[in-house]
Amino acid sequence: xxxxISDKVALVAASSQGLGKAVALGLAREGAKLxxxxxxxxxxxxxKNEIQSQTGGDILTVLVDLMKPADIKKLVTRATETFETIHxxxxxxxxxxxxxxxxxxDASWQKGVDLTLMSSVRLTREILPLMRKQKWGRIINxxxxxxxxxxxxxxxxxSLRLSVVGWAKTLANQVASEGILINNVCPGWTRTDRVEQIxxxxxxxxxxxxEEIEKALTDTIPMGxxxxxxxxxxxxxxxASERASYITGTSIQVDGGAVxxxx
Numbered sequence: 001x002x003x004x005i006s007d008k009v010a011l012v013a014a015s016s017q018g019l020g021k022a023v024a025l026g027l028a029r030e031g032a033k034l035x036x037x038x039x040x041x042x043x044x045x046x047x048k049n050e051i052q053s054q055t056g057g058d059i060l061t062v063l064v065d066l067m068k069p070a071d072i073k074k075l076v077t078r079a080t081e082t083f084e085t086i087h088x089x090x091x092x093x094x095x096x097x098x099x100x101x102x103x104x105x106d107a108s109w110q111k112g113v114d115l116t117l118m119s120s121v122r123l124t125r126e127i128l129p130l131m132r133k134q135k136w137g138r139i140i141n142x143x144x145x146x147x148x149x150x151x152x153x154x155x156x157x158x159s160l161r162l163s164v165v166g167w168a169k170t171l172a173n174q175v176a177s178e179g180i181l182i183n184n185v186c187p188g189w190t191r192t193d194r195v196e197q198i199x200x201x202x203x204x205x206x207x208x209x210x211e212e213i214e215k216a217l218t219d220t221i222p223m224g225x226x227x228x229x230x231x232x233x234x235x236x237x238x239x240a241s242e243r244a245s246y247i248t249g250t251s252i253q254v255d256g257g258a259v260x261x262x263x
Contacts, residue, residue: 008240010090098155235252
């Protein structure tokens with residue numbers, strides 16, 4: 001299937017590892033030009049080298065902190081100086097830390113808002129005018145299944161990722177007639193560094209082995225295993241393509257059937 005995104009310019013946030021890197025690789029395999037960003041220069045260059053070695057793609061890397069508005073402006077400026085425009089935006093950020101309500105102060109909430117919600121809002125604010133001018137754009141937000149089924153101990157994520165979905169749905173309706181499509185992809189338990197950290201944390205707090213914690217997780221998943229980053233990436237790449245031309249304002253989970261709800 002020709003997804004018709006060859007030579008489109010895709011900016012993938014937090015793309016030095018995990019789901020972001022998997023998405024970037026998937027887009028590059030379809031011929032997209034990439035803008036990668038991260039706070040970690042070593043990981044960012046490693047991701048660039050890995051993707052280029054597999055695809056030969058055209059890649060720009062920019063060192064940024066997505067919680068800093070000035071860094072986001074710098075990122076978009078560098079991208080447009082290099083590639084002139086941006087066609088595809090993948091909003092992605094490391095999730096806020098786990099914690100119970102009484103341990104989360106105002107600073108924790110504000111940091112979570114800046115990372116989980118405002119990084120997407122600010123990136124979109126900078127890039128949307130380019131999409132409106134060219135009458136074409138794709139915005140995909142990587143959120144979490146927590147928007148459909150809360151996850152124990154992830155209070156900040158459960159709360160703030162829902163705000164991303166509400167914002168995205170409203171904006172999707174406002175720009176749909178301009179050829180700009182906005183969707184959310186909701187990963188379940190996927191084998192990434194963040195999930196490994198959660199497993200290790202739960203093992204430590206409960207005096208169990210990490211393998212026992214992982215088994216307890218996979219026992220809740222009908223497919224009986226953790227997801228692979230590339231499985232989520234395949235959906236994101238499709239939603240970024242011409243083939244997804246009648247899909248907007250929706251949230252799709254990639255969770256092996258773990259969410260119990262019907263909708």
